[in-house]
Amino acid sequence: MSADRAVLVVALLALLALACAAAAGEGLDPSQLPADTRDDYAVFARRCSKCHSLARALNSGIDRDSWWEAYVNRMRRQPGSGIAPGDVQPILRFLHYYTLTRPRGDGASADGALLSERE
Amino acid sequence: MRQALLALILLAASARSARAIERNFAGSAQIDYHWLQHERNDQGTRTALDGVTAEVALKVAIDVTEKLSANVKVCHGCHGFELPMAYFDLRLADELNLRIGRFSPSFGNFNLRHDPANHATSDKPLPYDMGRMIRWAPWNMGVLPSPFPDNGLEINGTHWFGERVQTDWAVYAVAGFRGEANSLDLDWSRSLSSATFLVDNNGRPTVGARFALTVRLGEANDLSLGGSGMHGTFDPGNDLAYSIVGADLTGRFHRTQVRAEYLVRRQAFNEDPRLTFKAPTTGTGRDHFDKHGYYLEVEQPLTDAVTVLARADGLYRRGNVTADSPLTTRSAVFRYTAGLTVALQPGFRLKLSGEGWAFSDRFPEHQRWELSIHLGVVGTF
Numbered sequence: 001m002s003a004d005r006a007v008l009v010v011a012l013l014a015l016l017a018l019a020c021a022a023a024a025g026e027g028l029d030p031s032q033l034p035a036d037t038r039d040d041y042a043v044f045a046r047r048c049s050k051c052h053s054l055a056r057a058l059n060s061g062i063d064r065d066s067w068w069e070a071y072v073n074r075m076r077r078q079p080g081s082g083i084a085p086g087d088v089q090p091i092l093r094f095l096h097y098y099t100l101t102r103p104r105g106d107g108a109s110a111d112g113a114l115l116s117e118r119e
Numbered sequence: 120m121r122q123a124l125l126a127l128i129l130l131a132a133s134a135r136s137a138r139a140i141e142r143n144f145a146g147s148a149q150i151d152y153h154w155l156q157h158e159r160n161d162q163g164t165r166t167a168l169d170g171v172t173a174e175v176a177l178k179v180a181i182d183v184t185e186k187l188s189a190n191v192k193v194c195h196g197c198h199g200f201e202l203p204m205a206y207f208d209l210r211l212a213d214e215l216n217l218r219i220g221r222f223s224p225s226f227g228n229f230n231l232r233h234d235p236a237n238h239a240t241s242d243k244p245l246p247y248d249m250g251r252m253i254r255w256a257p258w259n260m261g262v263l264p265s266p267f268p269d270n271g272l273e274i275n276g277t278h279w280f281g282e283r284v285q286t287d288w289a290v291y292a293v294a295g296f297r298g299e300a301n302s303l304d305l306d307w308s309r310s311l312s313s314a315t316f317l318v319d320n321n322g323r324p325t326v327g328a329r330f331a332l333t334v335r336l337g338e339a340n341d342l343s344l345g346g347s348g349m350h351g352t353f354d355p356g357n358d359l360a361y362s363i364v365g366a367d368l369t370g371r372f373h374r375t376q377v378r379a380e381y382l383v384r385r386q387a388f389n390e391d392p393r394l395t396f397k398a399p400t401t402g403t404g405r406d407h408f409d410k411h412g413y414y415l416e417v418e419q420p421l422t423d424a425v426t427v428l429a430r431a432d433g434l435y436r437r438g439n440v441t442a443d444s445p446l447t448t449r450s451a452v453f454r455y456t457a458g459l460t461v462a463l464q465p466g467f468r469l470k471l472s473g474e475g476w477a478f479s480d481r482f483p484e485h486q487r488w489e490l491s492i493h494l495g496v497v498g499t500f
Contacts, residue, residue: 008154012471012494019461019469025423026462046339050371052237055466056499060143070141070182077213077277079231079287080333080343082371086282 027054028098040094047083047091048075058098068095141182148175149235151242151470151495155253167253167491168197174235178204186210190222197250198311203268214276218291223266224273225289225329226347227380228367233265239418240458240472241493245432246365246382246412249307253476253489257445258434258452259304262382262412263363269293269310270317271324285333287345295325295351296361303388303441305353305361325351331367342370359387359405376418383411386438395442408438416456423462428472430456451479458493470495 027045030038048057062068072091076083083091155169176194183189192204206220223230229247232238242251249264271293279285297309297320309320327349335341348364365382387407390400400406414432421427433453440446458472476489 008492012492015469015494016459016461016471019463020425022463023422023424023461024464026465026468027423029423050376051232053462053466053468053499055462056145056236059466059500060145062143067141071143074180074182074188077210077216079225079275079277079289079329080228080285080331080345080369081277082285082333082335082341082343084279084282084285084335 027058034097037094037097040090040097043087043090044094047081047087050082051078057095058102062095063099065092065096065099068092068099143180144178145180145500146175146177147234147236147497147499149173149241149470149495149497151493153241153251154492154494156490167255168250169491172197172251176203176234198308201268201311203266212276214278216275218273218275219271221268221270222273223268224271224291224293224327224349225275225287226263226267226327226349226363227265227329227365227382228331228343228345228369228378229380230265230267235497236499239426239428239460239470240430240456241470241495241497242472244380244412244414244416244430245434245452245454246380246414252452252454253491254445254452254478258436258450260307261434262384262410263365264307267296267310269295269325270319283335285335287331287333288329290326290328292324292326294319295321295323296353297321298353298359300354300356300358301389301391302354302359303391304386321352321355321357323352323357325349327363339373340371342368344368359389361386374420377416378418379413379415381411381413383409385409390439396439397442397444398439398448400439406439408436408440411435411437425462426460428456428458428460430454430458432456445480447480449479453477463496466500467498468496470497 028041030041033041045054048054062071069092072088075081076088150171150173152171153167153169155167174194174196176192178190178192181189186209188208190204190206194201194203202221204222206218206222209217229244233243235241243249243265245252246262247265248255248261250260252258252260271291273289273291275289277285277287296305298304298306329345329347331343331345333341333343345367350360350362352360361384363382363384365380367380369378385407387405390396390404390406412434414430416428416430418426418428433451435451436446437449439448455475456472458470461469463469470493472493474491476491
């Protein structure tokens, strides 16, 4: 192995180690969720990670139940989505919980009034 | 194109203020550095797009009514600003949706994940390669470079039989790929450049269809099988045809994803008497070549933040070529990839992959492996 290639390999390994040390998951830690939400989160995590990272949904900024419903149904209709009609309600229940409790930019949780359509 | 970009920005800017209509604004950006072991061939020509590249995409999805939605996507990549999506969906039922506008027609499995944010490596599987492969110019990229937006109409739908079986289908008519009467292959750039995609070059649509079946095998496993095909003419006189067919099989077993696809394109071309070919010509003035492509990949999350991928893919071309082409009448390329992604933040990932390449041309030099490394970051919102 030439010196240049050795430097490249070492640099990549160092970068990789740094990245792994700084890594943060794309989804949520199920152990931090209420017990009655974990099953719903499991359905969300299993179905919604098939085509994209969970962060795409969690970072979407959606803050209303009707909006989530339209979003999830759009995903359900994607070819080969694997999101069965029976998956929709557990996913929506989790997203409802998530919208109420997620951290927001101002440090507060979402305003529950925005979700009054389902409450 | 500037008007389309401006319209997209205005739509995005109004997304939070206008609540009457549901709007989703999403985007992604990938910055990639491609390192090559040998960046030039024997003629001193660069063999790949090495160095830093950037792909940026912005998308707005709008639910105008319960049955009508619109999608507009603008991206910036190798071809400058492009408009890969601008269409309406008129959904009469889950099983019957009418799509009109500019979109990639339903073909294969990968195109659903073609956005850099939705696949693990910085580049695409070789059948769908759009310029990131080594020696992309003589190969004219993959079998069907993705995405492949076109103007037209698609009727599609999905239906679940109970909770375990999902079927998807689509039929479409689009303008089709383009080329000149003396073209030896499709001119992909003419489908992407805003200067040429507006008006079809021959007026005859390309037609195609796709059918896929997804079966859920328990709570955490599913298997999908699909078949796709399209056929059309690409020259102004409608004398030269192309046909593309593909099959795909993908499976998810707990967190492990396994994907395999096979594509083949039969491509007619004129035997221009002014050109010299490597093999004897047919004498009819017309010939064709077949271009095959495949990939098999396994993607395995190790943790919530780290995912590894292994892929084997390749291309095989069989057919006459001009005397000055580095290809032969039977050429192949094989690639083996090991990659990983690390989520540095939710929605922000580092991508690292190493690739080993072997080419069948110019024996025995093909036995010298080409190595390349991609290092990139991709962000989504």
